[in-house]
Amino acid sequence: MLLISCPHCGERAQVEFTYERTLDSVVTLAMPPEDAMRALYERANPRGLDDELWRHSYGCRQWLLIRRNRTTHAIESVKAR
Amino acid sequence: MSKYSALALLRGALTGQKHWQPAWRDPEPKKSYDVVIIGGGGHGLSTAYYLAKHHGIRNIAVLEKGWIGGGNTGRNTTIVRSNYRQPALHNFFDFALKLWEGMSDELNFNVMFSTRGALFLGHSDSDMTQLAQRGDALTCDGIDAELLDREQVRRLVLNLDMSRDARFPIHGGLTQRRGGTARHDAVAWGYARAADALGVDVVQNCEVTGFEMAGGRVTGVETSRGRIGAGRTGICVAGNSGPVAGLAGIKLPIEAQTLQAFVTEPVKPMIDTVIMSQSLHCYISQSDKGGIVLGGDPDQFPSYAQRGLAPRIEKAAAEAIALVPALSRLRMVRCWSGTTDMSFDGSPIISALPVDNLYLNGGWCYGGFKATPGSGFAYAQLLATGTSHPLAAPFAFDRFARGATIDEAGVGPWPQLR
Numbered sequence: 155m156l157l158i159s160c161p162h163c164g165e166r167a168q169v170e171f172t173y174e175r176t177l178d179s180v181v182t183l184a185m186p187p188e189d190a191m192r193a194l195y196e197r198a199n200p201r202g203l204d205d206e207l208w209r210h211s212y213g214c215r216q217w218l219l220i221r222r223n224r225t226t227h228a229i230e231s232v233k234a235r
Numbered sequence: 236m237s238k239y240s241a242l243a244l245l246r247g248a249l250t251g252q253k254h255w256q257p258a259w260r261d262p263e264p265k266k267s268y269d270v271v272i273i274g275g276g277g278h279g280l281s282t283a284y285y286l287a288k289h290h291g292i293r294n295i296a297v298l299e300k301g302w303i304g305g306g307n308t309g310r311n312t313t314i315v316r317s318n319y320r321q322p323a324l325h326n327f328f329d330f331a332l333k334l335w336e337g338m339s340d341e342l343n344f345n346v347m348f349s350t351r352g353a354l355f356l357g358h359s360d361s362d363m364t365q366l367a368q369r370g371d372a373l374t375c376d377g378i379d380a381e382l383l384d385r386e387q388v389r390r391l392v393l394n395l396d397m398s399r400d401a402r403f404p405i406h407g408g409l410t411q412r413r414g415g416t417a418r419h420d421a422v423a424w425g426y427a428r429a430a431d432a433l434g435v436d437v438v439q440n441c442e443v444t445g446f447e448m449a450g451g452r453v454t455g456v457e458t459s460r461g462r463i464g465a466g467r468t469g470i471c472v473a474g475n476s477g478p479v480a481g482l483a484g485i486k487l488p489i490e491a492q493t494l495q496a497f498v499t500e501p502v503k504p505m506i507d508t509v510i511m512s513q514s515l516h517c518y519i520s521q522s523d524k525g526g527i528v529l530g531g532d533p534d535q536f537p538s539y540a541q542r543g544l545a546p547r548i549e550k551a552a553a554e555a556i557a558l559v560p561a562l563s564r565l566r567m568v569r570c571w572s573g574t575t576d577m578s579f580d581g582s583p584i585i586s587a588l589p590v591d592n593l594y595l596n597g598g599w600c601y602g603g604f605k606a607t608p609g610s611g612f613a614y615a616q617l618l619a620t621g622t623s624h625p626l627a628a629p630f631a632f633d634r635f636a637r638g639a640t641i642d643e644a645g646v647g648p649w650p651q652l653r
Contacts, residue, residue, distance in 0.1 A: 156544070175649070194635075195579055195636070195648060197477065197486060197487065197488070199477030199489055200477070200478065201491075224540070225539045226540070227538065
């Protein structure tokens, strides 16, 4: 299990957190439709580091930005958002 | 290829068992092929087999980065069924199911396909309504589905917790009696052997590291064993579709997730059907060796780790024990995990890609094993002719842009919710 260091609560077990989406797939209201479709439906899906939005669902309920290696599960950084 | 038969076994027994040969050759890759298939899993090998058998193309290579049977083909829970609600899905999977029924004969390889039935449990009135709707949708397309009441489920599976205070009360179920299980690595071995016999080069330990492009089209692949020219190239690497398509500069509507499965020590026959629960997303069956095979949810966040997390084991075991209390006495002996291509509508992609001569078969989520023969059949037609098999046409790459997604779970473009 991953140990995620929440900037608000400290180190907590990964089961307390929910993965939401990659940072580059956030759709804004100002986006032209083509860009919004691209953000919704295209992923680099790398075998390595990516930036992801998670939520501390069973803790402080804050959104977090986690940079994580998808092959080793190593977490490079956790930032408040 | 010498044919496997009872007579050959008998002859071998009398001649010191000297008749055995390797099931497929170990060829050096040639300079070029008419069709190069990346990925030697069940889907890639069945694609090569049907290409050679039905489309007369014999100059084919299947490139596998590891060894045959070492990837997702051997990392699933071996369940075969076609009882999906969406017509595009159940028609496609039922086409595959019909191929499963004749597979051992066709390949001259015992894939141990066992039609022990696939039973969905209903735990509430709303579950039963959904199961009845699904059964109706299947029956309208001529696919077998049978709605069972509580008493019928009790008679079908003797070990279920049917008590009134059961954690997951059982109201009934929906069974597909033609469904069942098959020996997963035998499927890969059988297709590899049959494709090899038709002249297909099955090249192991050959990892594709790049595409060779000229004039906007793919003309070959760069591999760990040198450059190989290709007329058409088919990606068939579910689990790794993202990185491989990325080599051609294409981003896919796919995220990789880890899916785990578990098996207990072997016991005498105690569960003679496949038990599934969609409300819990738990599935239980007994292998021919006697082990109880369990599966649960994917990890629900992107991962290529090929190792699972303990909370999933706990959840799957807790659900299985709640459904079949006798399982609590068994020791879990093994767990394994595979990387799944979670597509954004939960359905596969069998399609041409925006680069000429490049095709994709992937996005099978956690349901690729049961599709193996149908997937290969349809993908072979696409690779041979450039046009989709009618049953695979709904699974085109551009369906997301067209708003024509096939979303069985109805959760939108969020693979972590599936």
